[in-house]
Amino acid sequence: MKLEHLAALRTAAAQRHPVAYATRLPDGEAFVLPDAAAPEALVAEAATMLAANRTGVLLIGAESWFIEARNPAPRAIIIGAVHIAQSLAPLLASLGFAVVVVDPRRAFTSAERFPGIATQTDWPDDALAGLAPDRETAVITLSHDPRLDDPALIRALASDAFYIGALGSRKTHAARVERLGAAGMAGTAMARICGPVGLDIGAVSAPEIALSIAAQLVAARRGKLRVECPA
């Protein structure tokens, strides 16, 4: 592998650009695609693999190519730089999520509290407007403060986010659903919110609650989640 290719792959990942990395077997000739210098048939096959998010070996003519689809990593946007977020953010990062923690209270988002994790101090609705959640994005509200959580949930519900979770007891969630309903959100839309958030594993401590949320996120991504919402 050429160092310049490695750098190009890392830049694409950081900028959330989908690329295909094609390596000819066994001699190691390689392209980061799309690349105008690559053979036409390879460019076409790589585009197909990338669109299907498939990684594997293809025979193109007489040549064997290993084509790696490198689509942007799934993202998790956490609202509220609270204690549970300190456990959840690194846990989700270890599962391959690009994690952003949003909290306008600067003291909460310090690098000491979130080493190596991206943080934003915008108001959650502004932050979500900029981050533009797509179908590879999860939004989790943890702040317990309706002034932070509610606008974020309204933004999230208007997006294609594959998972929306809100921390809080059944009672808290019922009150939240009532508030969001009064703000004009439809009950059917609010059924997308996982609240209380997380799988029911009897979690008590912050790391345990983080684990239950992370497990629910994985279940959602792998198509194993049933949302049962009291809305």
Next chain:
Amino acid sequence: MGGIGGDADDILQIAADWQAAGEAVAIATVTATWGSSPQRPGSRMAVTRSGKIAGSVSGGCIETAVATAAQRCIETGAPQLLDFGVTDERAREVGLVCGGKVSVFVEKLM
């Protein structure tokens, strides 16, 4: 997960960091699997001449053999495509629960 595994991507960063620190590095990539091999195509392992290893290509069954091939590749500069059946006796001897087959491409980071 479906996109770029944060994990697999970290291996590329580690490989780049090792090379920047003056190490000679090879990268091993799973290109194909059959059966119950635990790592998916695209999984990577980085190996230095000095013997540092990051990442995984099989969950432990063939890492030693791949590391040896990677270090040879660092010396020769020639890439290599390796095929393993990971139900062999050696895997069983060390108590690994592995099945299936895996192809691993090993190349030097230039």
